[in-house]
Amino acid sequence: MSNLIDIKGVRHAYKTPSGPLPVLDGLELSVPEGGFAAVVGPSGCGKSTLTRLVAGLMKPDEGEVWLHGDLVKGPKSTVGMAFQNPVLLEWRTILQNVMLPLEIVSTGMSKREQEDRARHLLDLVGLSGFEDKRPSELSGGMRQRASLCRSIVHKPEVLILDEPFGALDAFTREDLWQTMHNVKAEEPFTGVLITHDLRESIFLADQVIVLSGRPAKTQYVMDVHLTGERDIEMLYTPESAEALNILRQQIRIAQGRDAA
Amino acid sequence: MTLRQIGVPLAALIIFGLFWEWLVWVNGWPNYKMASPSDIWPAFWKFRGLFLEYGWDTLWRTVVGLLLSVVFGVFLGMIMGLSKTMRDALYPLLVGFNAIPKATVVPIIALMFVGQHDMNTILIAFLISFFPIAVSVSIGLSTLEPEYRDILASLGASKFTIFWKIALPKTLPEFFGALKVAVTLAFIGTNLMEIVEPHGRGLGHLFDSGKISADYPLMFAVLIALALMGIVLYYVVVALEKVFAGWAERNPT
Numbered sequence: 001m002s003n004l005i006d007i008k009g010v011r012h013a014y015k016t017p018s019g020p021l022p023v024l025d026g027l028e029l030s031v032p033e034g035g036f037a038a039v040v041g042p043s044g045c046g047k048s049t050l051t052r053l054v055a056g057l058m059k060p061d062e063g064e065v066w067l068h069g070d071l072v073k074g075p076k077s078t079v080g081m082a083f084q085n086p087v088l089l090e091w092r093t094i095l096q097n098v099m100l101p102l103e104i105v106s107t108g109m110s111k112r113e114q115e116d117r118a119r120h121l122l123d124l125v126g127l128s129g130f131e132d133k134r135p136s137e138l139s140g141g142m143r144q145r146a147s148l149c150r151s152i153v154h155k156p157e158v159l160i161l162d163e164p165f166g167a168l169d170a171f172t173r174e175d176l177w178q179t180m181h182n183v184k185a186e187e188p189f190t191g192v193l194i195t196h197d198l199r200e201s202i203f204l205a206d207q208v209i210v211l212s213g214r215p216a217k218t219q220y221v222m223d224v225h226l227t228g229e230r231d232i233e234m235l236y237t238p239e240s241a242e243a244l245n246i247l248r249q250q251i252r253i254a255q256g257r258d259a260a
Numbered sequence: 261m262t263l264r265q266i267g268v269p270l271a272a273l274i275i276f277g278l279f280w281e282w283l284v285w286v287n288g289w290p291n292y293k294m295a296s297p298s299d300i301w302p303a304f305w306k307f308r309g310l311f312l313e314y315g316w317d318t319l320w321r322t323v324v325g326l327l328l329s330v331v332f333g334v335f336l337g338m339i340m341g342l343s344k345t346m347r348d349a350l351y352p353l354l355v356g357f358n359a360i361p362k363a364t365v366v367p368i369i370a371l372m373f374v375g376q377h378d379m380n381t382i383l384i385a386f387l388i389s390f391f392p393i394a395v396s397v398s399i400g401l402s403t404l405e406p407e408y409r410d411i412l413a414s415l416g417a418s419k420f421t422i423f424w425k426i427a428l429p430k431t432l433p434e435f436f437g438a439l440k441v442a443v444t445l446a447f448i449g450t451n452l453m454e455i456v457e458p459h460g461r462g463l464g465h466l467f468d469s470g471k472i473s474a475d476y477p478l479m480f481a482v483l484i485a486l487a488l489m490g491i492v493l494y495y496v497v498v499a500l501e502k503v504f505a506g507w508a509e510r511n512p513t
Binding site: 052055056057074075076077079081083085087089090091100101103104105134136150154160 | 405407408410411412413414415416417421425426429430432505507508
C-alpha cells in the first residue's frame with residue numbers, strides 16, 4: 001500500500017440537544033506519498049471535521065483513518081496543521097512562534113539547528129527580517145506565512161491546511177499560492193487542503209475531492225494534470241477552464257441545485 | 261519618564277490643592293466640616309511616627325491579602341475555566357458570596373477571631389478581592405479559541421503543556437485587568453477591618469482615633485495617606501503588567 005493517507009468508510013455524527021447530527025457518511029480519501037489533495041464542498045459539509053479526524057483530534061463513529069500504514073488513534077507528531085486563523089501567540093516573536101512545535105516534538109535537532117531551520121523557512125516564505133517582530137506588527141498575509149512555517153518546522157509527514165488562505169484578499173492569496181509551491185519544492189510533504197476556492201484547488205493540488213452536502217461522502221475525485229511552470233497564467237488555459245467547469249458542476253450537484 | 265509625564269499630573273495636583281484651599285476659605289467652613297490642605301499638613305507632622313508605623317501595617321496586610329487572592333483566585337479560575345461542570349457548580353455560589361456587602365462580614369470576622377488583628381484584616385482583604393481574579397481567569401481560559409488548543413494538541417502535547425504554553429500566557433492581560441480592580445478592593449477591605457476593630461493598628465485605626473478624639477484634620481490626613489498608598493499600589497500592578505503582559509499593548513499605528 002503506497003498511500004500515505006487512507007480514509008475508509010468514515011461516518012461521524014455530532015451529538016446535539018436535538019439528536020445526532022450526521023456530518024460525514026461514507027467518506028473515502030486516499031493520498032499517495034508526496035501527493036497533495038484538495039477537498040472542496042458546500043459550506044458546512046464537514047470539511048473541518050475531516051481535518052480533525054486526520055489529525056487524530058477526534059475519532060470517527062465508524063470507519064478508519066490510516067496514516068503511513070498506522071491506524072490513527074490519537075494525535076501524532078508527524079502531522080502539521082494550519083488554519084484560516086493563523087493563531088500566532090502574541091507574546092512570542094515570529095521566530096519563537098515558528099519554533100513552537102519543536103518544543104513539543106523531539107526531532108533530534110540541537111537548539112542551534114532548530115533556530116537555523118526556523119530562520120530558513122521564514123526566508124523561504126519571504127519573511128526574513130521579521131524574525132524578531134511580534135505577530136501584531138505583521139499583516140494578515142504575513143501572519144499566515146508564519147503560520148505555514150510553524151506547521152512544517154518539525155518536518156511533518158502530513159500537512160493539513162484548513163482554509164489557510166480563506167480570510168485573505170485575492171492578491172495576497174495568489175501570492176501565497178506561489179509561496180506554497182516554493183515551499184513544497186524544497187520541503188516535500190503529503191498534504192490535504194480544505195478550501196472553498198476552486199481555482200486554488202486546481203492550482204495547488206494534484207487531486208481534487210468534491211464532497212457532497214451534509215452528511216458528506218466523497219462525491220467526485222478529479223486528478224489534476226496541469227503542465228508546465230506553475231504560475232497564475234496557468235489558471236487561464238482552456239484545460240484549466242474545463243477542469244474548473246467540471247468542478248463547478250459537481251459543487252452544484254453537491255448543493256442539491258442540479259441533478260447528479 | 262519625560263518632564264511632561266511627571267509635570268502634567270503634578271500640575272493637576274497642585275491646582276486641585278489650591279482649589280480645595282480656596283473653596284474652604286471662601287465658604288468659611290470650620291475644619292470639622294471640611295479641613296483644608298493647610299490644616300492637614302500639621303496633622304501629618306504631629307502624628308508622623310504613627311503614620312509611618314500604621315501605614316506599614318496597612319500596606320503589608322493589604323499586600324498579603326492580595327497575594328492570597330491571587331493564589332486562590334487563579335486556582336478557582338483555573339478549575340472553573342477548564343471544567344464546565346465546575347463552572348456550573350461554583351458560579352452561583354461565587355456570585356452569591358460576592359453579592360454580600362463586605363461591611364456586614366467585617367463584624368462577623370472581627371468576632372470570630374477576636375484580637376487577631378493581622379489575621380482578621382488580611383482575611384477581609386482577601387475575601388473582598390479574589391472574586392474579580394477568579395472570574396477573569398475562568399473567562400480567559402474558557403474562551404480560548406479551539407485552534408489555539410489544536411496547534412499543540414495535534415502534536416500530542418499534554419493538557420498541562422497546552423495550559424502552560426498557551427492558555428496561561430493568553431489569560432495574563434485579563435488577569436492584570438482584574439488585579440487592578442482587586443488591589444483597590446483589598447485596600448478597602450483592610451481599612452474596613454482596621455476601622456471597626458477596637459484596639460487595632462493600621463491607618464484605619466488612626467482614622468478611628470481621629471474620630472473618637474474629634475481631630476478632624478487627622479481624619480482628613482488619613483484619607484490623603486490612603487489615597488497616596490492606593491496610587492502606589494495601583495501603579496506597582498501597572499508596572500508588573502508592563503513586564504509580564506506588555507505584549508498585549510499595541511503600538512499606535
